[in-house]
Amino acid sequence: MNKKIVLIDGHSILNRAFYGVPDLTNSEGLHTNAIYGFINILFKILDEEKPDYLTVAFDVNQPTFRHEMFTEYKGTRKSMPHELREQVPVIKEVLKTMGVCIMERPGFEADDVLGTLAKKCEEQGISVSLVSGDRDLLQLASDTIKIRMPKTKRGVTEIEDYNTKDVIEKYQVTPSQIIDLKGLMGDASDNIPGVPGIGEKTATKIITAYSTVENAIEHMDEIMPKKAKESFMANIDLALLSKKLATIKTDCELEFSLEEAELGDLFNQDVFIYFKKLEFKNLLNRFQDNIDHHNSMEDSFKIVESLDEAELVFQEIEKNNKFVGLQYIIEEDDILGLSIAASEGQVYYIGIVGFIHLDYLKSKVDNIISKNIMVATIDLKNQLPYLTADEDSKIFDLSVAAYLLNPSKDTYYYDDIARDYLSITVPSRNDFLGKDKLIKAKEEKSEAFHNFCCYHSYVAYCAYQPVSDELKNTDMLSLFLEIEMPLIYSLYDMEVRGIEVDKEALKEYGDKLGTRIVQLETEIYDIVGEKFNINSPKQLGVILFEKLKLPFGKKTKTGYSTSADILEKLRSEDPVVGMVLEYRQLTKLKSTYADGLANYIKEDKRIHGKFNQTVAATGRISSTEPNLQNIPIRMELGREIRKVFIPKEGYIFLDADYSQIELRVLAHMSGDERLIAAYKEEQDIHRITASQVFHTPLAEVTSAQRSNAKAVNFGIVYGISSFGLGQDLNITRKEAESYINKYFETYPRVKQFLDELVASGKENGYVTTFFCRRRPVPELSSSNFMQRSFGERIAMNSPIQGTAADIIKIAMIRVNRKLKNLKLKSRLILQIHDELLVETHKEEVEQVKNILKEEMYKAADLSVPLEVEVNEGTSWYNAK
Structure with missing residues (x-):
């Protein structure tokens, strides 16, 4: 098996960490955010790569040949902020304490050191992973040299990987041609001037056509557009210099020993002391476990298989505990058992086995809740069918809390929470069970299954306090307790109630769409004079831009772009475009709704969709299985789908909608x-x-x-x-x-x-x-103009859209609570953005109208009045 080395561009990753991690200082006043971010990226890389060797290269603080060539054009590089500069010697000291090999060579930039090491290792048959934020290094990519580039997406650091094929796919040039690309377009972040007026798009076009800067110079007369050619002709020397500046040396005279780079014990006593000094409390657990040789967390996990054992566990909890971590283990509609943590060292899995029945577990858990013992859990809504709980119960949902603290993430599972709030890495479900269903894993991977179950309550127990503290520190504890936690119960109620669907009307709607789709196909074929696959972007692009010769044709590697925005620009150019747009909308309506909805109708003739509160970064609720928030209501045929949603017999729909809430x-x-x-x-x-x-x-x-x-x-x-x-x-x-x-x-x-x-x-x-809901906007610190512009739009919109989302959440909680407290037959069944739908008993119409208006008006005290429109109807369509 091939050996592997990880090479890290020290200054590049330290710089990225400095701008990506909020400012941190220890009690001595030392800035530590760059060090902290660097170490976290290092650990992430090492966990993923598991290399044999590790080397970090740093620039030496003196001029190199590239600087000297460049000073006559633009001067020297931008100075490093003081807060970052003071962290450079510290990170080097930390790495030395960890036993990490550091390379610094006077006269050479870190890029050249890394390039030389990468090529030397490749020649020796060693796989290379090179970590940097500098895209110049992509020129080194090959089948055995992987360039890994940390990048922030939605507030989370992810890593883009590039071998040869990835570079070609992303940039349309080979790795070696990256230097030619930079020669033309330059790179401000690396002080490479490039040719004025030639951007990435034009540079890529030139290099894909002529391979190198030198060959492009030979074919100067052919360069298009004219402005690019004129600028190129006037700046040939600058293009050649820029290429030279972008070229990484791979033959530096370096003394390097693989033995020195061998990865040893990173978690030693000296490192632990250093981390305490830097006050990296979140990282100490990782070291402490290794230093003190703590027993594995899993040693505290116990399987309870008898009723007597279970009784003892619950008796001890009721007698001694004010707080537990608790998790029902559920897959789809099957409940397999209960995981419960009474302390860090008392974690139990109680399966449904022998005399331990589901009703027994439910009664014991309900008893814990009734005694006001705080219960920390993950994904409460999924467990509510097995709990006797309401808004007043002392339950803390860690997944919702973690979402509030970082709404940009994709998942909030137990392993995510352990990593983010306990700074420990625990195995994920996939690590334990692969793709196996829980029932199968319980039989075939018993130990892994039980550990997987126990980690839920263990993490819930351990993370409750740090997560709760973090909510306080960020001023979001009230938002969590008064809006997000009560919301779980309202969403659950709506899921259980569902909404009735007229299956016959749904079939008729599908037939109507089908007839119009066939009609559109015929009309489109008649206009263009031939049959083709309208759903194929490639074939459609050929028809529009080659046969009909319409403007705005943007050709990519896979053909012409026929995206919605391109077609909207073309709408006035030819009637066939409007037909294609309508065709697309109708085929989506038919597949997603007319045909798709039928799959979700249960035996009670109702659809019981899912409402998600941990998906949208703005705080909005999303709808899935099916998505009822995405019906294209701007077109009449789209709106008509609402006709198939009907109230049950003896009821009507009341639809209450906030008017212009975001503007208000x-x-x-x-x-x-x-x-x-x-x-x-x-x-x-x-x-x-x-x-x-x-x-x-x-x-x-x-x-x-x-x-x-x-x-x-x-x-x-x-x-x-x-x-x-x-x-x-x-x-x-x-x-x-x-x-x-x-x-x-x-x-x-x-x-x-x-x-x-x-x-x-x-x-x-x-x-x-x-x-006080927070929306992270890391895009604002991006060096990319488009990303920063996107960040500015997020910064302007999120507080407005998020506040509107909070108001509708408060409204639905109040409406749902009032209907239940008054023991009315009417019930809230849908929330679609700014709209609430109540299935209202005919004898309660006026009372429910008043409740909707009163509770929605009172949801927020603004300096402008909230306006609510309430309509009634015998279908969702008629009530809107």
Whole structure:
């Protein structure tokens, strides 16, 4: 088996950690965020790679040949911030204490050291993983040299991997051609000038056509576009210099011994002392376990197989515990047992076996809850069928809490929580069981199954306090206790109740769609003069851009792009485009809803969908199995799907909808007096905005002006750019920019508020809603302009959309609670963004209307009134 070495670009990863981790200082005043982030990335790489050798290369703080060549053009590199500079010698000392090989060679940059080591190791048959944030190093990628680039996605550090094929796939050039690409486009982050006016797209086009900068110079007359050619001709020397600057040396004279790079014991006593000094409390467990040779956590896990043993466990808990970690082990509709932790050293799995029945376990767990013993668990909603619990029960859902603390992650499983809040790595479900179902694993992998079960309650028990403390520290404990925890019960109630579907009406709807789809196919074939697969982007692209010669054709490796935004731009060019767009919408409606919904209808004729509260980073609730929030209601045929959703006999639907809630939230949060006055006076906000933006008397505002003002109003909430607004309104970017500027002149406090949100996001790394919900915005610190722009839109929109989401959550909790407390027959069954749907008994219609209005109005105390529209109907369609 091949040996493996990990090579790390020290300054690059330290720099990335410095800007990616919030500022940390120890009690001596030393900044430590870069060190902390570096060590975490190092551990992640080592856990994944399990290498035989490790070397970290650092730049030496003196000029190299690249610096000297470059000074006549741009001077020297940007100076390092003091807070980062002071951490460089410390990380080197930490690595030396860990026994890690460090390479620093005067006259050579770390890139050149790494390039030389990578090639030397490759020649010796050693697999290489090279870790850096510098894309210059992609030129080293090969089948045995893997370039690993840490990258922040949605607030979580992930690592992009590049071998030869990955570089070609991502950049359309070979690894060796990366230097030619940089020669033309440059790289500001690495002080490579490039050719002025040639960006990545043009550079890629030139290099894919001519392979090298030198060959492109030989074919200068063929270069397109004209501006690029002229700039290239005027800057040939700069292009050649830039290529030289980008070229990494792979033949440096280095003294290097693999024995020195051999990976030893990273977790020694000296390292533990150093980490205590740096106050890396979250990392001490990892070292402490190794230093003191603690027994494995799993040694404290016990299997309870008899009723007598179970009785003793529960008696001890009821007698001595104020707090437990608890988890029902469930797969689909099967419950296999209970995992319960009374302390870190008392963790039990109690299976449903022999005389231990489900009813017995339920009664014991209910007894624990009734005695006000705090229960920490993970994914409470999934366990509610087996608990007698309500909003007042002392239960703490760690998955929801972890979501609040970092809403950008994809999962909040027990192993995620252990890693993030206990700083320990525990095996995941996949590590224990692979893809096996729990029932199968219980029989065939008994020990792994029991450990998997016990880790749930163990982690819940251990993580409860640090997670609770973190909620307090971030001012989100009230949000968690007063909104997110009660919400679990409302969502569960809606899932259990479901919504009735008229199967016959659903079939008729599908038939209607099918007829229109066939009609559209025929019309499209007639117009283009041939049959083709309309669902194939490749075939459609050929028809539109080669046969019909329509504009905006963007050819990629797989053919022309026929994305929705491209087709929308083409809509006015040819009638066939509108037909294709309609065809796509209708085929999606048919497959997803007309045909798809039938699979979700249960024996009670109802669909019991899932409502998820730990998915959307803004705080919005999402809907799955099926997704009822994504019905394309802007087209009539899309809206008609709501006709198949009907109330049960003796009931009608009441649909309550917040009117313009996000704009009202904007008015309140910005404090703009004119916007607040417009809402207080119950004016048509879009008409009044049109009047003020277009300097037109209110009575003379046209429907087109009102429509444009509406687009601006809602666009502002989403941080829309002049480019985006121009596309939406089919006007020039300049006109769109004028609209936005006039809007901000009309509502100046809105502009100030949005700017403050962006500034706050940059300073803190997150923005907050009215109810203190945090949304991390790591994109704001990105060196990439597009990423930063995206971050600015998130910073502007999230506090508004998140506040609106919080308000609707409060409303649904209050409505659901009121209907239950009054013991009404009517019940809340759906929440779709700003809309609540209540299946209302015919004798309770007026009472429920009043409840909806009262509870939704009172959900938040804003400086503008919340407006609620309530409609009734015999189907969801009629009630909307």
